[in-house]
Amino acid sequence: MSLVYFIAIPILASFLTPFYKNYLRFVSVLVNILLAGFAAFFYSRLPLNEFISLDSPLSIIFILDYVSFFFVSLFIGVMLFFSLYSIKEKNNTAVFVVTNIFTSGALGLILSADIFNIYIFFEIASISAYILTGLNRDKVAYSGAIKYMIVGAVASIFLLLGIMLMYLNLGYLTLSSIGAGFHTMDKGIQYLVLLSLFIGFGIKTEILPLNFWVADIYQATPTKIAALFSAVLSKAYLFVFFHILYTLKVDAPALLFLTAIGLLSFAVAELSALRSKDVKRIFAYSTLGQLGVLFLALSSANVVVVSGALFLILVHSISKLMLFFSLDLVEKKMHSTRVEAFAGFRSAFLFTIFAIGFLSLLGIPPFAGFIAKLTILKGFASMGAYGIVGAILAISLVEATYFFRLLSANQRSKKTAEIKVPLLQKIMLSLLALAILYLGLFPQGLLDFCTDAAQTLIQGVIHV
């Protein structure tokens, strides 16, 4: 068994599209089930690493430890859910060709421990995202895709500059050798590398000074695809960024800077959401806010906080899938995602789904978001950082304001359209809601795994 199957098989399925043109949706489901099987196979063999092509540390290395297993299984789960959810869409082969490659790009980002290989997967994931943004083929979609490509090109240029500087000064590309040699480099080069990595990954992880474009892109993207961006893409970049940072063992001031940026990002995003009048943009801003919290928590280098952050990543992915997929149903009926359109639909089922998603994101018991936020706050309290605890709680109030405003707008206003949710969609969305409830009531098993994962993440890549 090879770890490369995680990447090779989805790509193979996309390459062979001409042989099963109209049945690619079924093939995609099969591929994702197969990948889930691989993940289950590797679970009992953690942690492991694999050299590709040449059995020596000189070749590319893939690592599957606790934290990368967490992300791999999360992404496979999300993609399996996506492909099952859209299995009835007959004329949508293009989406599946791209989402398969998108899957392998995201998985490659997680698994690879070679900095240039990470760049390749970075590009694969980004390019599939550009194409998915332009899928609607109208001028809104193209204008979004063009904006995305400009910022994306800037990100990849700076990432490439960082990688080139590291190779020029250290001569090796694996994360472990870069981590070992990073502090022997010239101080100026160290800062330059960190700055290029911050610009490169900061744009992609949608963090404050570099996230001016995000709401526009989410608005241009088809709603279901926006769910994938929120649940998979930004999380993959986030993981890689912190994986590299912890491996490089950066100084405490740099981490403190990231903490401040995360907090600021959280505040600004939630305030922007407050004055937005488009539900899709509100969800985009909410994603930005949650990514700010994750940035803040992941840069703390504290096991409890980081394990809470990992739990939050899972909960946020599930909640955003629910919210965006339900919004897709609303959009199909109302032909708009504006707040007025959102207020006008009538469906008890969708209303419940939206309410569960909002409450979970806010961190209200008994939903899973509560456990995640509680763990993060407990960790910060044990570090003595009460200021951060207070700030997170205060900003969450802003979040609560616009969520409850949306729900009450729907409750109060006159209903214009009744939405009938198809059976398949009903079952899938209920499954997500049940998962959130279950994780909120019985979080212990997952929390233990998250603690192991957090330890591996903070340790960085050291073996070989």
Add this chain to the structure above:
Amino acid sequence: MLETLNQTTFLHTVVAIGSFTIFTIGLVGVLSKKNLFKIFLSLSIVESSLFLFFIGSHFEVGKAAPIVADGIKLFDGHMVDPVPQAMILTTIVIGVAVLALSLTFVVNYYRLSGNIDIDKMDELGEVQ
């Protein structure tokens, strides 16, 4: 005089200064041009400057290409590092692919909206 010109450190300096001049030209183009085509071409120029810098920095006086031919019988320290060349080969292909895709988006956008000015792209944003 010619001896100093033919030294590795001197040539590296020339390459670094030259490629970062191109880097500057490209970035200025990205920030000051309004035409979408020109923006993407400027981004491509920035990328090429990085390729030039990386390849040029691995040039060393007196070393051959890493290919056994024409009297060179052995792979050893008298050859230049092959990894940067392979890396740049990879990135050039990626750059071409991304450039083709982005220009197609620009063409399609122009066809639908009749606009190629980045300041006039107002399809997205907060609804009033």
Add this chain to the structure above:
Amino acid sequence: MSLKKTVGLKTILTALLISFMSMLLLGVIMNAAYTHTSLGYDLLKINTISTQSANAVTSVVTYFRGLDTLGEVTILFLSIFGIGIGIERSDRMKTILGYDSTLLKIGTKVLFPLIVLFGLYIIAHGHLSPGGGFQGGVIIASGFLLMFLAYGDSYDLDHKVLSLFEALSGAGFILVGILAALAGGAFLGNMLPLGVLGKLFSSGILPIIYIFVGLKVAAEITVLVEYFIRTQDARDA
């Protein structure tokens, strides 16, 4: 016309700011000492025993860092697929560049097989001399470009065969990797005899991978060329 009118104050300020920052960047970069022990030199040392390829760049591209090349081929496929979604094939499409000349048509007929043959030669000798899959693939695609230019709309490309080539060459690359893994080695590892350095049939798996890469690149670039040359002119839409 004064300079201010042609360039504009904002542009000059941006240019000054960026030049200043680039100079800072340059100062930092030139201050650092480059390393002389690197991955590339380590790979050169083991190149003869592990690949027997005469071209070390080819060994790095197809073998030591074969996964990067797989990613690169995927990116090429992906963006050309994305271009295809955007450019619709319809009856109204016509070649926007074309020259109607008998001499050109006859000359092209003679040249086209030679260009394809030369491309195949470059691909097949990738492990012996400069060149390889990407270069050879682009040469083959340039042959098709010549046909499009000379024959215009009357040149019919069989899209079924083309997409079959595209699919099978990409899949072949991955299947070779999977076969190597199933045979007990690493993914994209070598499972064939290495042969003697300098011979055409040598270097184990390397030429096979480069042939797949070359065919894939040729097919993809041909598709790209056709998309771009047979699209409607943006101005008369």
